[in-house]
Amino acid sequence: MTETSPSADLAGRRVLLTGASRGVGAAVARQLVAAGADVLGTARDAAALDRLATELTGGAGSFTSVVAELTDDTTPARLAEAVGQRWGALDVLLNNAGVMLARDARFEDEPAGTLEESLLVNCVVPHRLVLALLPALRKGTDPRVVHVSSGAGTTELIRDAGIGSYRVSKWALNGLVLMQAAQLAGEVAVNALDPGWVRTDLGGDEAPGTPEQSAAGALALLREPPTVTGRIFKDGAEISF
Numbered sequence: 001m002t003e004t005s006p007s008a009d010l011a012g013r014r015v016l017l018t019g020a021s022r023g024v025g026a027a028v029a030r031q032l033v034a035a036g037a038d039v040l041g042t043a044r045d046a047a048a049l050d051r052l053a054t055e056l057t058g059g060a061g062s063f064t065s066v067v068a069e070l071t072d073d074t075t076p077a078r079l080a081e082a083v084g085q086r087w088g089a090l091d092v093l094l095n096n097a098g099v100m101l102a103r104d105a106r107f108e109d110e111p112a113g114t115l116e117e118s119l120l121v122n123c124v125v126p127h128r129l130v131l132a133l134l135p136a137l138r139k140g141t142d143p144r145v146v147h148v149s150s151g152a153g154t155t156e157l158i159r160d161a162g163i164g165s166y167r168v169s170k171w172a173l174n175g176l177v178l179m180q181a182a183q184l185a186g187e188v189a190v191n192a193l194d195p196g197w198v199r200t201d202l203g204g205d206e207a208p209g210t211p212e213q214s215a216a217g218a219l220a221l222l223r224e225p226p227t228v229t230g231r232i233f234k235d236g237a238e239i240s241f
């Protein structure tokens with residue numbers, strides 16, 4: 001960190017977090033609430049969200065949830081309405097939900113529609129959520145968007161074997177970060193997070209890292225100064241797209 005961020009203290013920060021029910025998202029929710037942030041988490045699994053809310057009751061911050069299928073056309077407006085009713089403004093949109101489909105197939109063996117579904121969840125939905133939440137972000141304090149991307153979509157690793165549609169969807173998400181950061185310059189900071197390869201349903205049991213490590217990286221990025229935008233971070237340090 002090169003300058004002091006007015007939002008280095010995450011207490012009271014109003015955060016909309018997707019993919020909060022498990023994996024990296026649940027770990028981010030736990031660490032944000034411990035840091036005093038107020039988190040509105042969303043996912044499809046209502047029971048998992050309820051369990052997390054119970055676990056986090058009495059924390060420094062707060063956790064409440066909205067059950068939603070992110071690919072529904074009505075979801076972005078519904079989440080914007082929930083944010084509006086709860087806070088009237090938003091400080092952080094953390095687009096964490098993602099899918100890795102057909103993980104063991106060469107790209108030509110992926111089922112029909114794999115690229116389309118990957119792009120929808122991993123890139124189009126984050127774009128729709130930014131569009132829907134922009135008015136609330138513009139009313140927020142030091143507003144930020146973090147898109148959870150992947151090393152698999154960087155120039156270094158896009159040519160590696162397997163998960164072709166996943167790689168392309170995260171490459172596209174990285175492009176979304178660069179575009180939105182440029183067009184929202186001076187208004188909303190937009191950055192990408194590479195959470196590393198960690199043990200979750202998506203990452204699998206062989207992954208070397210933990211979702212808690214990814215979450216620590218997410219909180220480090222949220223503590224960066226608002227002038228940091230259009231970049232990608234991993235474990236608290238900038239990497240290359």
Ligand SMILES: NC(=O)c1ccc[n+]([C@@H]2O[C@H](COP(=O)([O-])OP(=O)(O)OC[C@H]3O[C@@H](n4cnc5c(N)ncnc54)[C@H](OP(=O)(O)O)[C@@H]3O)[C@@H](O)[C@H]2O)c1
Pocket residue numbers: 018019020021022023024025042043044045046048068069070071096097098099100121148149150151194195196197198199200201202203204207
């Ligand atoms: N784990 C890794 O090694 C790794 C590496 C690089 C990048 N990432 C990225 O990190 C992010 C989190 O991954 P993870 O490992 O935590 O994955 P995960 O354990 O599979 O969790 C995915 C989350 O996204 C939500 N989600 C997925 N599709 C959804 C939909 N259509 N509507 C609503 N919610 C949806 C899931 O909730 P419900 O099922 O309850 O809806 C769940 O909370 C993803 O963007 C992933 O690409 C992960």
